[in-house]
Amino acid sequence: MISFEYPVMCPLMGEAIDKDTCFDIHMVVIGEAPKETAPDRIFKNNSYIDICNNCKYHRND
Secondary structure, three states, X not given: OXXXXXXXXXXXXXXXXXXXXXHHHHHHHOOOOOHHHOOHHHHXXXXXXXXXHOOOOOOOO
């Protein structure tokens, strides 16, 4: 269960994001969606998977 409200600050995007953008990034990071469904700029950081997984707002659903 998510215990925070959107928008949240995304360390990959460098800005606040809504729940849909967060979900799109999450799905790519866990390998359930193709990369083109997430914003291109998250891939500029080679550690995007670790950064997302360690985000305090990381989705666990």
